[in-house]
Amino acid sequence: MAEMNFDYTEESIRSLDWREHIRLRPGMYIGKLGDGSSPDDGIYVLVKEVIDNCIDEHTMGYGKHVDITIQGKTVTIRDYGRGIPLGKVVDVVSKINTGAKYDSKAFQKSVGLNGVGTKAVNALSTYFKVDSFREGKVKTAEFEKGVLIKEHKEAKSTEDNGTLITFIPDETVFKNFHFIHEYLDNQLWNYCYLNAGLVINLNGKRYVSKNGLLDLLTRKTNPDELRYPVIHLKGDDIEVALSHNNDYGEDLFSFVNGQYTTQGGTHQQAFREAYVKTIRDFFKKDYEAADIRQSIVAAISVRVQEPVFESQTKTKLGSQTVYEGGPSMKNFVQDFLSRELDNFLHRNSQIAESLKKRIEQSERERKELAGIKKLANERAKKANLHNKKLRDCHVHLNEEPPAKNKDAFIEQQNNSTIFITEGDSASGSITKARNVETQAVFSLRGKPLNSYGLTKKIVYENEEFNLLQHALNIEDGLEGLRYNNIVIATDADVDGMHIRLLIMTFFLQFFPDLVKRGHVHILETPLFRVRDKKETIYCYDESEKQAAIKKLGGKPEITRFKGLGEISPEEFERFIAADMRLQPVILEQGEHIQQLLEYYMGKNTQQRQEFIIDNLRVELDLVEETLTR
Structure with a gap:
């Protein structure tokens, strides 16, 4: 083996400034x-920060209010707080470890504790402008990709106190980006649910909530599908809302300090455990946790x-206690539920009875599935040893990040993807073009079964469904989900x-x-390739x-593809790499899944028949329409 000549000297050590580091490793800061x-x-994390x-x-x-405008790719956010102290405006948005949140007295239960948020937004924007209004004066600074291009002198202002931030995310970092209203909608509603009156x-469009998490569950569910009215409990530093419906699985929303x-x-884990214990103690029955x-x-x-989070994007809480020297998270949530939920169920016997019936229904369904589930899992275990349907990747969402290069690994986990595709030719192209680190492929054989109206028994009886369930690792809920993105590629x-x-x-x-x-998500692939000797353009x-x-x-x-x-x-590689276009499958709020x-x-439902008949257009209609254009 040839000897490698690599001098490890002082010149080998490179220190990046804050802006370079964020732009080199954006995933460490925004996922x-x-x-x-x-x-x-x-782009939604930038807005959130x-x-x-x-x-x-x-x-x-x-x-008491925040005004947001998003026009095209430009975001403007105005609050009416105290405003950034005018002498520190540039430092607050461009110097790491600068901010008021290090003073625990000022921000004891703040969301962002590390002083990185707006700096990351600044560094990852082609244009970033901050205006701070404070006591009749305004201070303005403008940046490009984190570099200060103009610092304005203090001037007089008639504006109310507060801060105005304007930014345009960098398209070299967020390629072909666009904002989807439904995601922004959910983001803003969550802020309002956790800050009553804001x-x-x-x-x-105006967002405001008076009843906190009760409003959240009311919006996220359909009253006619709930087994009993939403139970809403509030205490010092804790709020809980819950009910049961007829969907499979657990639908949990958890928040920390408004995040x-x-x-x-x-x-969230403390709630899951405390809820089970409280229900068992109330009914004096040792129900299975999964049934509860x-x-x-x-x-x-x-x-x-x-709070201690497991990443900069603050999507998973790691704190073990509520405050230094205080109760553990587990005991804090347990004490609250064992007192408040227990009291509520004693006072509302009808709701308690409905809850009990829902648990016992789940118990019956589980026992009915037990036999076939065992056989199906044995078959799946054998198939997993030589599963030709799944070409797996190396990094999975449910793995524990290593101590070394943890942030880079989390970034890969966020990008973990499984393509569900049909036929050998399509899956062959994707398999050859994919990134084996983060992209897996699951091949379907022909058309899968229409599972509407069937019970979960069919998931185990149907080999393809069972293998897909195991590939995703979602049999016992989403906590073990192996891929962040599930992409249907047909x-x-x-x-x-x-x-x-x-x-x-x-x-x-x-x-x-x-x-x-x-x-x-749905994978969008080009319908056309248009090219000459100099350039090739793919069109959707x-x-x-x-x-x-x-x-x-x-x-x-x-x-025409x-x-x-x-x-x-070779062509496919660009469609599932940097230029991948995905169409998210979004369930609109208040949508009845079973009715849908x-x-x-x-x-052949009557509604669908009537829609087809009312909207049927024959060839002659289309010709006439074309001629009149």
Whole structure:
């Protein structure tokens, strides 16, 4: 082996400044980058980091409303708090370890404790502007990619106290990004649920909540699908709302100091355990934990002094105690539920009886499944040893990050993806083109079964469904989910659309939390390739094709892709790498899952028949419409 000549000297050591470090490793600060098609993509984290500062001001008693404007790719956020001290405006948004949140007296239960938030937004924006209004004066500073380009002198102002931040995310970091209204909508509602009375305005729409987590569950559920009215309990530094419906799994929303912890943490686990113990003690029966929590929909919010999170994006709480020297998180939540929930159930015997019936229904369903579940799991275990359907990747969402390079590993976990595709040719192209570190492929054999109206028994009886369930590791809930992104990759023809619907039906019927939590996406692949000798342009619809033809001029070569198998692995690589376009599967608030499935996947429902008849357009109609354009 040839000897490598590498001098390890003082010149080998390089120190990055704050801006370079954030831009070199953005995932350490904002999680996955993405294009906005996932709710945890970086552009929403940028918005959140700025709003978090507004919320902290509100929590301290300053500023009752926040105004947000998002026009195209420009974000403007105005709070009416105290404003940044004018002499420190530049430092606060451009110097790491600078901020008021290190003073625990000022921000004892703040969301952002590390003074990084707005600096990350600044460094990852092509343009960033801060205006601080304070006691009749204004101080303004402008930046490009974290570099100060203009610091304005203090000037007089008639504006109310507060801070105005304007930024444009950097398109070289967030490629082809766009904001999806539903994700922003959820983000802002969560702020309002956790800060009763706070008013947020987004592009003229007003968000405000009077009843906290009760409003959250009311919005997230359908009253006619709940087994009993929402139980709403409040105490010092803790609030809980819960009910049961008829969906499978557990639907839990957890919050710390106003921060939505999408990956849970010590407070969510404490709630799961404390709820089970309280129910067992109340009914004096040793119910299975899974039966007690099956079909639960609940939200818990706690306030913690100096919270410890497992990553900069603050999506998983690691704090073991509520405050230094105080009770453990487990005991704190347990004491609250054993007192408040127990009292509530004693006072509301009808609700207690409904809850008991729901638990006993889950118990019966579990026992009915026990036999077939055991056989199916044995078959799946054998199949996993030589599972030809799954080409797995190396990094999975449910793995414990190593101590070394932890942040880089978490960044890979956020990007972990499984493509569900049809046929050998399509799965072959994706398999050859994928990133083996973070992208897995699961191959379907033909069209899967229409699972609408079937019980969970079919998940175990159907080999394909059972193997998919095991590949995702979601049999016992989302805590063990192996991939952050589940991408349905089918042809854009009628058969491909049908397979897409059948897979979505499977998820909505048996694992609705996957959709509700934004894990399920549709892969968009180009319909056309337009090229000449100098340039190749891939187009996703007719309008993009026409624009490409106009751009190239002359008579470019146009290829129409009919299926995924027609796209070479070399071409496919760009469609599932940096330029991947994903269409998120979004369940609108208040949507009745069972009604939705019945309409689209039921057997010739009357509503669907009437819609088709009313909207049927024959060829002659289309010709006449074309001629009149």
